[in-house]
Amino acid sequence: MRVILKTIPAALLILASCNNQSKQNQTTNADTTETEQLQTPANNAIPYVLAQNYFVKNTIGEDRNGIHKIETQAAFDELFSPAATMGKDGKPTPIDFDKQYVIAIISATSDLTPTIDSIAVEKQGEEIAVTYKEVLGEKQSFSVRPVAILLVDNQFQGNLKTEIQQEI
Known part of the structure; x- marks a missing residue:
């Protein structure tokens, strides 16, 4: 009985510690999401918002991979469809083509957990330089076509x- 009484407080302490760690992770994840949403300018950096909940249409061939500047809703709709999900952040990010345009990065379909990371957009003279990293990770049982949709002010x-x- 004494052993049980001694282990109950220890178990409660461990559970409380795990719960606190979980809250810290949630805060960190929320901060990360906000940071990804609006990139702050540094030097010639161009701020952008990373649009969420869109996917490349299945009818779009791999020959369309790469980077695209999209300035109209019609051109955007040719490539992408909304992918609403459940939850508070489940709606696709609204795009106002009167005030902004899209820089879309479409990568090749892969079953190696593909991602697009480390995106930087900056003004270089009359050009807009877009730098990003394509990362292939672990093999998975399905294929994914990664996309990054950046909303940039006109x-x-x-x-x-x-x-x-x-x-x-």
């Missing part, structure tokens, strides 16, 4: 110039 115009860093 005040930042120029032809796109890209630099891709691949990492396996």
Whole structure:
């Protein structure tokens, strides 16, 4: 009986510690999401919002992979469909083509957990340089076509110039 009485407080302490750690992780995740949503400018950096809950249409061939500057809703709808999910952040990010345009990065379909990371957008003379990293991870039982959709204010115009860093 004494052993049980001694282990109950220890178990409660461990549970409380795990719950506190979980809350810290939730805060960190919330902070990360906010940071990804609006990138702050540094030097010639161009701020953008990372749009959520869209996917590349299945009818779009792999020959359309790469970077695209999209300035109209019709052109956007040719490539993408909304992917609403349950929950408070489940709606696709609204896009106002009167005030902003889209820089879309579409990568090749892969079963190696593909991601697009480390995105940077900056003004270089008359051009807009977009740098990003394509990362292939663990093998999975299904294929995914990663996409990053950046919403950029119309005040930042120029032809796109890209630099891709691949990492396996």
